[in-house]
Amino acid sequence: MRVYLLLIWTWTRAAARYPASFALMTAAGTVTAGLDVAVIWVVFSNTTTLGGFDVSEVMFLYGAGGLAFSIADLLFSNADRVGQHIRAGTLDAMLVRPVGTFVQVTADRFTPHRAGRVLQAAIVLGVALARLDVPGSRLWMIPVMVVCGIVIFASIWALGGALQFLLTDSSEVANAFTYGGATLGQYPLSVYGAELVRGVTYVLPLAFVNWQPGLYVLDRADPLGLPYALRFLSPVAAAALAVAAALAWRAGVRRYRSTGS
Amino acid sequence: MIDADRLGRSFRVRRTTVHAVRDLSFHVAAGEFVGCLGPNGAGKSTTIKMLTGVLAPTSGRVTVAGLAPSRRRTAVAREIGVVFGQRTTLWWDLPLRDSLDLVRLLYKVDRVRFRERLGELTERLGLGGFLATPVRQLSLGQRMRGDIAAALLHDPSVLVLDEPTIGLDVVSKAEVRAFLRDLNAERGTTVLLTTHDLGDVERLCRRVLLIDHGRLAFDGTVDELRATVPGETSIEDVVAHLYRNSPPSR
Structure with missing residues (x-):
């Protein structure tokens, strides 16, 4: 953990040598993310509820899910570069060093320009909480869900990275679930079909990022009638997925075949 | 220091199994300087x-x-x-100095020790002139010296080099060889290198391992290697003879 932080700090200093590029990338990221919020605005100018939720509630779900996703994206999305490292032979160099490969792959060429997205999500979450009247006794769930969400997204990136040990060019597979999952979570899951919601609850636990714990924070009944206890199970889902990801990653490293001389 | 016992590695390539290494056994003691020879793909x-x-x-x-190494990877890496x-x-x-700083973090070498070690390696390997140059702009000889410095920052007891003199001009080659010889003599670092350059072997290695078709074909001193082919005097000709008379390639 300490090594990881030192590594990303060193890469941040390296990126800071090109301040104009850094500022532009960060601004571009924030503007793109801002357009997402504009879409919510447009939707609500035509209707008052979305899947049974009003604008503040949707912004809460959007902000909480977005915060978890953007932090995971900032810190761990480089895990999808395993295939590039295999092709370039840089994975060999990582394997001869006394630090875990996941730490090295995710910290390699770290750039903080995705931080703009974190800021944007935090602002949306803050605005939503200011407009909602969440009782103090339910607020504890918010940091829990954000942390669990980070772990869930990081685990999906790790699973995608592990898959690249087998199929070098499979980075888009993980993207479908990480970026796809983040987009899915921008709206209340009640707008989607019941089968999809069951899939992201019981198979790939994306519903535990912001939907299930969000229902607890908003004190809402589950529109799809799934068990009440699910809204407290985010830590269990996150831990289970993290264990699966760690095992898959280790299996991937052991199967690694290297290339050339 | 290094112990291999019936070591083997095979790869599945389109439903056939290729044995890249098989039944390889050897022992390298602390402080030895060993050269590993063999044809391409051996x-x-x-x-x-x-x-x-x-x-x-x-x-x-x-x-x-x-x-x-495969079970205790990070412990072996140290x-x-x-x-x-x-x-x-x-x-x-990144500039060479920043690259070395990242290597320092990976090996958890503290700053004081790092400065001391970098000063020493900079002097011995002549890195001073290009520490601030991005690695992509270094000449091959400079890059190789930078890579050697990176491998030695944490003061390992074993140094393993895969073709460290490939593509180097005679001067760079001589510098790398002199550095490795001193490292082995003064610090007692065990060195194992692979090479196609028999000059490396004659000037540096007290012991030669010859690998052919994934098997150990010879293990002994340079003089003993020379004696395996009567009538040939140059090590170049001896090795060429041995490679040519090895069983046909797969």
Whole structure:
């Protein structure tokens, strides 16, 4: 953990040598993310509820899910570069060093320009909480869900990275679930079909990022009638997925075949 | 220091099994300087990758400083330094000094120790003139010296080099050889290198391992290697004779 932080700090200093590029990338990221919020605005100018939720509630779900996703994206999305490292032979160099490969792959060429997205999500979450009247006794769930969400997204990136040990060019597979999952979570899951919601609850636990714990924070009944206890199970889902990801990653490293001389 | 016992590695390639290394047994004691020879595709690099924890063996076992690299990868990494001659372990877009600073973090070398060690390596390897240059702009000779410095920052007891002199001009080659000889003589660092350059072997290695078709074909001194082919005097001709008379390639 300490090594990881030192590594990303060193890469941040390296990126800071090109301040104009850094500022532009960060601004571009924030503007793109801002357009997402504009879409919510447009939707609500035509209707008052979305899947049974009003604008503040949707912004809460959007902000909480977005915060978890953007932090995971900032810190761990480089895990999808395993295939590039295999092709370039840089994975060999990582394997001869006394630090875990996941730490090295995710910290390699770290750039903080995705931080703009974190800021944007935090602002949306803050605005939503200011407009909602969440009782103090339910607020504890918010940091829990954000942390669990980070772990869930990081685990999906790790699973995608592990898959690249087998199929070098499979980075888009993980993207479908990480970026796809983040987009899915921008709206209340009640707008989607019941089968999809069951899939992201019981198979790939994306519903535990912001939907299930969000229902607890908003004190809402589950529109799809799934068990009440699910809204407290985010830590269990996150831990289970993290264990699966760690095992898959280790299996991937052991199967690694290297290339050339 | 290095123990290989019936070490083997095979790869499945389109439903056939290729044995890159098989039944390889040897022992390298602390402080030895060993050269590893063999034709292209003989299994030298695969052997190096198993010693350094990059590849897991499919049969037999190998230990470095008493540890199995594939199981105790990070513990072994602290004991050995590795140089891949054909690819750098440094970061292309960073100045050499920043690359070395990242290596320092990975090996948890503290700042004081790092400064001391870098000063020493800078002087010995003549890095002073290009520490601020991005690695992609270094000449091959400079890059190789940078890579050697990176492999030695944590003061390992074993240094493993895969073709460290490949593509170097005579002057750079001589500098690298002199550095390795001194490292072995003064610090007692165990050195194992692979090479196609017989000058490396004659000038540096007290012992030669010859790998052919993934098997150990010879293990002994340079003079003993020369004596295996009566009538040939130059080491170049001896090795060419041995390679030519090896069973046909797969």
